[in-house]
Amino acid sequence: MSITIKTEADIAAMRVACRLAAEVLDVLAAHVKPGVTTNELDRIAHDHMVNVQGCIPAPLDYAPPGYQPYPKSICTSINHQVCHGIPNDKPLKNGDIVNCDITTIKDGWHGDTSRMFVVGEGSIAAKRLCQLTYDAMWKGIVKVRPGARLGDIGHAIQTFAENQGLSVVREFCGHGIGRKFHEEPQVLHYGRPGTLDVLQPGMVFTIEPMINAGRREIKEAGDGWTIVTKDRSLSAQWEHTVLVTATGYEVLTVSPGMPPIPAFVNAGA
Template identity: 60%
Template sequence: MARTHRGVPIRSADELVKARHAAQLAAEVLAMIEPHVVPGVTTEALDQLCHDHIVNVQGARPANVGYLGYPKTVLTSVNHVVCHGIPSPQQTLKKGDIVNIDVAVEKDGWYGDTSRMFCVGTPSTLAQRLVRTTYEALCAGIREVKPGATLGDVGHAIAAVAHREKFSVVREYCGHGIGTVYHDEPQVLHYGRRGQGLRLEAGMVFTIEPMLNAGQRETKELADGWTVVTQDRSLSAQWEHMVAVTDSGYEVLTAWPGGTGVYPPI
């Protein structure tokens, strides 16, 4: 059984190998789906492609299917949808949309979880700025990760980037520990005060997944029990990486296989 600190598992080197493998499988799914995120595609079609890749190519299990009753493989959150959007054959992406695709896989009892934004065609200047700022906020949070730092340091760094650009930080949803349990301790808030919260130790593994809104931070859940939207219908963006605390800092376990592309390195 893994050693824990304040209820948070501390992973051994052998365990980190397994966590890294699951994380890389999740990252590969997002790399695979990128060329398919184009005007005219349905979110249902994207979900099916991801499902088939996880099952038939990776020999893994789509972790979201059936999780708390969720019916699909990925979550597709378009424009003013903050998170947990359900893929649908009736939802067709169009030029100017921004969409987050969130994927989780389970392989040999270990979970990998990651998400990223995709731009369909050329979105508005505001949408592009929101997408890039949310990525920059994620990077700022990741850079705070090291032994002795606190989760408050991570949240503070994320919120500072968001507020600099006059965007708001969603507070109802957060990152989480992950490993042999999909959602584990700790909860990773995307706001906070420096020096407060859990003190990090090497071997901890968790996701950082900030959601930023172009308008106010308030959200609401729709009647389907999953889809979360901005109350003011402003645009929302989210990026997610799975991170391990190392002896010297951090490792991004869900690093993109082909590099960061048009986005700056973390």
């Protein structure tokens, strides 16, 4: 499969889908607190997507080859869960960290983003992991420009994370996105600079590093979807959908409630 280059009309439609996905995270932010269940977060997100935004929740019944249909409208991955955690009736506890991953479909176009939340009062180590994973994502984003290569993104993320004593999950990666949930290219969060595909204006893909406090090895938890760290160390993930522009990049999944962009982004680092 080849990488699709989006037209101006395509990009305009994706801006809408991506903005709506980010808006769902802003809505959820007020509800992530001790005692709430991830099923309740799923219900709130589903109702907002369907009844307010007129969107389709892309994860619901999504079934790539070899998988059972995903049973919920969002993914909620808690503490040592790396990704694809399935919402359930277990209440969140003070000190938990949770990733909420949202993908909307609006007028046939996908918007994909995720955010970490610290439940109540998190530990210094948990808050550090969440912040450094956010920074790692942005270290990758700032490498996006025409003529750069996908390997430049992965290298920037890997180098930053490993210099902080963290590890990068390698089995899952970012991806092209558009009319399909997952398109080419694969966007690795590790690698060598100057390798892999050359970035061109009109490419749209996600950057979504999964960073572990411990070792990088992972395993499947037994429900067919949820991925966890083998050593049960904490794991964090952030995700933005990014457009390659004529001069650099545009982050499509921005919203008023998202955390501040790191200072090094505007400093040109």
